[in-house]
Amino acid sequence: MPTIHLLPDLLVSQIAAGEVVERPASALKELVENSLDAGAGAIRVDLEEGGIRLLRVADDGVGIARDDLALALARHATSKIATLADLEAVASLGFRGEALASIAAVARLTLTSRAAGAQHAWRIAAQDGIVSLPEPAALARGTVVEVRDLFFNTPARRKFLKTIATEYAHCEEALRRMALGRPGVAFEFWHNGRVIWRHGPQAWDERVMAVMGEDFTRAARTVDASAGEIRLHGLVGLPAYHRAGRDAQYLYVNGRHVRDKLLGHAVREAYRDVLHHERHPAYVLFLDLPPQRVDVNVHPAKTEVRFRDARAVHQFVLHSLERVLGRQQSGDRGQTTEGLALSTRRGEAQGGDGMPESSTATTSSSLCPSAARGEGGRHPGTLPMAIAEPAAYYGMVAEALAEPASAPASPASQPSPPLGYAIAQLAGTYILAENDAGLVVVDMHAAHERIVYERLKEALDGARMAAQPLLIPVVFAASPLEMVTVEESGADLAAMGFELAPVSPTHLAVRALPALLKEADAEGLARQVLREIQAVGAGKVLTARRNELLATLACHAAIRVNRRLTLPEMNALLRDMERIPRADQCNHGRPTWFQLTLADLDRLFMRGK
Numbered sequence: 295m296p297t298i299h300l301l302p303d304l305l306v307s308q309i310a311a312g313e314v315v316e317r318p319a320s321a322l323k324e325l326v327e328n329s330l331d332a333g334a335g336a337i338r339v340d341l342e343e344g345g346i347r348l349l350r351v352a353d354d355g356v357g358i359a360r361d362d363l364a365l366a367l368a369r370h371a372t373s374k375i376a377t378l379a380d381l382e383a384v385a386s387l388g389f390r391g392e393a394l395a396s397i398a399a400v401a402r403l404t405l406t407s408r409a410a411g412a413q414h415a416w417r418i419a420a421q422d423g424i425v426s427l428p429e430p431a432a433l434a435r436g437t438v439v440e441v442r443d444l445f446f447n448t449p450a451r452r453k454f455l456k457t458i459a460t461e462y463a464h465c466e467e468a469l470r471r472m473a474l475g476r477p478g479v480a481f482e483f484w485h486n487g488r489v490i491w492r493h494g495p496q497a498w499d500e501r502v503m504a505v506m507g508e509d510f511t512r513a514a515r516t517v518d519a520s521a522g523e524i525r526l527h528g529l530v531g532l533p534a535y536h537r538a539g540r541d542a543q544y545l546y547v548n549g550r551h552v553r554d555k556l557l558g559h560a561v562r563e564a565y566r567d568v569l570h571h572e573r574h575p576a577y578v579l580f581l582d583l584p585p586q587r588v589d590v591n592v593h594p595a596k597t598e599v600r601f602r603d604a605r606a607v608h609q610f611v612l613h614s615l616e617r618v619l620g621r622q623q624s625g626d627r628g629q630t631t632e633g634l635a636l637s638t639r640r641g642e643a644q645g646g647d648g649m650p651e652s653s654t655a656t657t658s659s660s661l662c663p664s665a666a667r668g669e670g671g672r673h674p675g676t677l678p679m680a681i682a683e684p685a686a687y688y689g690m691v692a693e694a695l696a697e698p699a700s701a702p703a704s705p706a707s708q709p710s711p712p713l714g715y716a717i718a719q720l721a722g723t724y725i726l727a728e729n730d731a732g733l734v735v736v737d738m739h740a741a742h743e744r745i746v747y748e749r750l751k752e753a754l755d756g757a758r759m760a761a762q763p764l765l766i767p768v769v770f771a772a773s774p775l776e777m778v779t780v781e782e783s784g785a786d787l788a789a790m791g792f793e794l795a796p797v798s799p800t801h802l803a804v805r806a807l808p809a810l811l812k813e814a815d816a817e818g819l820a821r822q823v824l825r826e827i828q829a830v831g832a833g834k835v836l837t838a839r840r841n842e843l844l845a846t847l848a849c850h851a852a853i854r855v856n857r858r859l860t861l862p863e864m865n866a867l868l869r870d871m872e873r874i875p876r877a878d879q880c881n882h883g884r885p886t887w888f889q890l891t892l893a894d895l896d897r898l899f900m901r902g903k
């Protein structure tokens with residue numbers, strides 16, 4: 295019979311470390327949270343080799359007294375709570391008293407600190423469960439924690455670490471999240487002796503701009519809503535700024551970055567009618583509420599929370615966002631309201647803006663950014679076709695496809711092709727064509743997108759996609775995550791016809807594109823495909839998510855709105871459309887063309903009968 299015994303202390307800590315310290319980025323998160331809890335106004339982070347070799351976090355916070363240094367490394371030792379009541383209203387990021395103990399159990403750690411009023415600083419070092427006595431050290435103020443050789447004594451854990459580049463990218467992301475959550479604190483981030491980024495103390499919107507970039511802030515709306523003691527503020531990306539992955543979603547509860555199912559669901563719901571279900575919104579949102587109303591002690595890494603009144607919080611977030619996103623839509627529609635008010639839907643219009651809640655036109659322009667019209671572009675709402683109910687309209691499309699020659703209107707003895715012959719281009723957006731039944735209106739971007747998509751599918755079905763080398767490689771500034779993705783997924787990228795290579799630690803070059811897409815914007819395409827890989831993994835991009843990827847690429851490559859086409863070009867597009875399957879819907883499910891029969895026109899002008 296096996297005997298029962300207590301585990302040695304070091305082993306207990308190493309087991310506990312499994313939950314808290316998964317990789318350098320999780321250790322970094324704990325250290326920076328400690329600095330924030332210590333009231334730091336400035337935090338400097340230094341990494342070597344992706345944080346595997348060294349993680350150093352220096353702050354100007356309250357510091358630790360000499361006699362508390364060793365305690366800080368003990369398990370279940372904390373200065374942040376003392377009673378159950380404290381736990382139930384905890385306002386600090388840490389409170390479990392296990393992070394430093396866990397990290398010290400799986401790395402070589404030194405802790406140097408100078409408490410306010412102390413003559414000088416003190417340092418202790420810990421390794422394999424043995425903690426040295428405090429020694430005097432030089433430090434002007436605050437605390438410096440150094441963590442070297444993570445998992446050096448737990449080889450099984452060390453094996454799970456990925457490449458330096460990957461670990462680095464995770465650290466960068468972790469620090470970026472904390473910098474976004476604490477705009478008032480200055481941050482500096484160094485890797486291998488070079489500064490990567492730094493932010494001084496900022497207002498929250500300045501910090502969001504600095505971290506997320508101007509593209510996002512320009513394509514976002516401000517949210518600021520409160521109900522009693524709950525407040526939600528931040529920036530939500532407009533539907534047109536959609537993403538392939540969830541990489542630009544930042545949610546904070548009382549300054550703590552969380553991945554919360556309930557909140558995530560509320561946000562998704564708010565975007566439901568304005569965003570394609572396979573695309574993801576971008577946002578930075580801060581939810582603040584009294585600490586008693588949220589339980590943060592749900593998970594050792596404290597990335598999940600539990601709300602005491604979950605339903606109320608869900609509804610509050612949902613409605614606050616709906617209001618902002620909804621207001622935006624009606625703003626977009628401003629220019630089209632007049633035209634639509636003429637349509638027969640006037641009586642059914644919901645709300646005061648004279649527009650039904652989910653018009654095909656409005657929704658669709660949010661799906662594929664390149665389909666959006668520029669300023670001054672005209673809207674289909676001014677055409678009588680806005681009259682058609684979507685269902686009726688698909689019916690007509692099907693009918694027209696089934697019986698292309700049923701209408702006797704054409705003077706020629708030869709029946710016209712199903713989509714007829716182009717007669718003009720309208721508003722840089724639509725091709726007008728005449729067929730035997732009457733007038734055909736084609737959304738040229740949507741149609742072209744569909745054609746490119748089908749061709750890409752065909753090409754990829756025949757094994758690998760043919761690549762077209764670029765005469766002059768296109769170089770662009772890439773994020774650390776993009777650099778890593780290229781490094782790790784080169785083979786899969788090649789299978790898709792992409793050749794990407796780093797030309798410096800911060801820049802990538804596109805050397806080849808899929809031959810079918812050679813005219814497209816190389817940087818945009820490359821970024822898109824990297825984003826897809828980051829979101830779902832390279833393997834999945836080529837299998838389960840292949841069609842989504844192709845659809846995104848096609849959207850990028852399709853003819854931009856406002857490009858003038860000649861009649862032969864338009865006719866070529868119409869003939870291509872007739873040849874491909876499911877040409878009547880674009881990849882986002884919206885129609886690509888529309889038939890207005892002579893009978894419809896007669897009815898409009900009250901002719902005959």
Ligand code: ADP
Pocket residue numbers: 324328329332353355356357358366367371372373374387388389390391392393394395437
């Ligand atoms: P917790 O954060 O849950 O309290 P930790 O193991 O992370 O547990 O830290 C233990 C204690 O060490 C903290 O409660 C705090 O008193 C002290 N401490 C850790 N890091 C710092 C720091 N950067 N500045 C001041 N005190 C710190």
Ligand code: MG
Pocket residue numbers: 324327328387388389391393394
């Ligand atoms: Mg802590």
